[in-house]
Amino acid sequence: MRLNAKILKNVANINQWYYSNQATVQEGQANEIYVQLVDLDIAPGLEKSTTLPDFPLRYISQGAVVALAATFPSIDDAAEIVVSGSQPFAGDKSIWKFSLTALQLPKSGNFKLKLTEDGIDKQILVKNAISVDLLSVGSC
Amino acid sequence: MADFTESKKFGTKVYPVEAFSTSDLLRRTEALLTPEILLSRYLKVQTKEIRDRYTEEELKQEIELAINEFELMTGLVVNKVQDMQRIPFDRALYQSFVYIKTNHGPILSVEEIQIQSSNGENIYQLPATWIEVGFAHKRQLNLIPILSIFGAAGLKDGQASNAGLIFLQAINNFSWLPSFFTVKYTYGLSHTEGQLPIPVNQIIGMIAAINLLSSIQTANKYNSTSVGQDGLSQSASSAGPQIYAKRIEELEAKKLKMLAKLKATFNTKYFLSNI
Numbered sequence: 001m002r003l004n005a006k007i008l009k010n011v012a013n014i015n016q017w018y019y020s021n022q023a024t025v026q027e028g029q030a031n032e033i034y035v036q037l038v039d040l041d042i043a044p045g046l047e048k049s050t051t052l053p054d055f056p057l058r059y060i061s062q063g064a065v066v067a068l069a070a071t072f073p074s075i076d077d078a079a080e081i082v083v084s085g086s087q088p089f090a091g092d093k094s095i096w097k098f099s100l101t102a103l104q105l106p107k108s109g110n111f112k113l114k115l116t117e118d119g120i121d122k123q124i125l126v127k128n129a130i131s132v133d134l135l136s137v138g139s140c
Numbered sequence: 141m142a143d144f145t146e147s148k149k150f151g152t153k154v155y156p157v158e159a160f161s162t163s164d165l166l167r168r169t170e171a172l173l174t175p176e177i178l179l180s181r182y183l184k185v186q187t188k189e190i191r192d193r194y195t196e197e198e199l200k201q202e203i204e205l206a207i208n209e210f211e212l213m214t215g216l217v218v219n220k221v222q223d224m225q226r227i228p229f230d231r232a233l234y235q236s237f238v239y240i241k242t243n244h245g246p247i248l249s250v251e252e253i254q255i256q257s258s259n260g261e262n263i264y265q266l267p268a269t270w271i272e273v274g275f276a277h278k279r280q281l282n283l284i285p286i287l288s289i290f291g292a293a294g295l296k297d298g299q300a301s302n303a304g305l306i307f308l309q310a311i312n313n314f315s316w317l318p319s320f321f322t323v324k325y326t327y328g329l330s331h332t333e334g335q336l337p338i339p340v341n342q343i344i345g346m347i348a349a350i351n352l353l354s355s356i357q358t359a360n361k362y363n364s365t366s367v368g369q370d371g372l373s374q375s376a377s378s379a380g381p382q383i384y385a386k387r388i389e390e391l392e393a394k395k396l397k398m399l400a401k402l403k404a405t406f407n408t409k410y411f412l413s414n415i
Contacts, residue, residue: 108171
């Protein structure tokens with residue numbers, strides 16, 4: 001089992017959402033990031049790649065106590081952000097939501113997920129999954 | 141990960157080089173390249189062919205490979221990295237206000253300069269106020285003591301300050317001493333992690349586009365095909381597996397020009413000696 005996560009956008013309910021390559025985060029406002037946990041080893045449809053499939057099977061944890069935390073990394077310890085996820089839909093427990101306040105601005109790039117199932121941790125690295133739109137773009 | 145609570149910076153931006161303040165009327169920086177932007181900027185005509193063969197995750201992987209290739213080719217890093225580098229004591233450079241040239245750059249901040257023994261023991265930590273970072277974008281640091289010249293005032297005691305005196309006395313007798321200073325510094329192409337100068341994203345995009353075009357053109361196997369029946373015939377010819385050779389050549393030439401300019405911006409070529 002190779003757990004990973006797909007980014008979702010325009011999430012309205014369990015039947016209406018779209019896959020996205022990146023979650024776009026806008027500086028200066030609160031942001032929400034939706035992900036769907038997936039198992040990269042199971043791809044039910046025809047796929048162009050078995051290693052990195054486009055549409056792997058969703059993963060719904062069977063644990064009694066389940067938690068998902070996202071870590072948005074930074075080289076600076078003080079700038080690293082850790083956010084706990086929630087499951088917004090009882091009908092599809094593979095979908096998780098992370099709410100970021102206006103002050104919690106992640107960095108563009110990878111982020112990490114820690115899935116805890118009945119006390120057992122599983123680590124996930126979601127690659128190039130955050131794209132941050134900054135307001136200050138004249139220099140860096 | 142690193143602690144930046146004690147960090148010395150000059151206050152200028154990495155890009156545009158030495159810029160102190162800019163408006164947001166023109167965008168010069170952006171987030172890391174995404175598959176959509178890669179296709180839109182460089183592969184608009186070939187988008188369908190590429191999407192037919194590559195998954196979105198594979199395109200992300202191509203971008204990741206291109207970034208790593210860029211870092212290897214230029215010696216620059218896309219996101220901040222903190223280095224800890226041993227610098228030898230060189231009398232000639234020491235007398236030039238402890239001229240230090242780091243292996244990597246552009247330097248964003250200096251976290252500490254210590255005099256360390258070979259077993260990593262901190263003899264003295266030099267005060268951040270002495271560190272001159274005005275040429276940090278060219279990987280150059282100097283120590284300019286604004287207190288008494290290299291006296292005890294301003295020095296922070298290390299773990300073994302008394303034993304360390306021998307270490308400092310030793311510099312009178314040597315013209316060169318390996319691994320005398322230890323510099324901990326952070327370098328990268330942006331003060332804001334995840335943001336890049338647009339030209340850097342352009343080069344990364346060109347590397348990825350060249351790799352993708354090179355791969356998909358091999359699917360165009362035949363230079364010419366013809367079919368005929370009962371006196372009727374039709375033929376077609378193309379460049380075959382070289383179909384995107386011209387486009388690759390153009391991207392390659394532009395990439396090399398931009399790489400040369402970028403390297404010239406952040407590196408200085410000169411020779412250092414301890415004669």
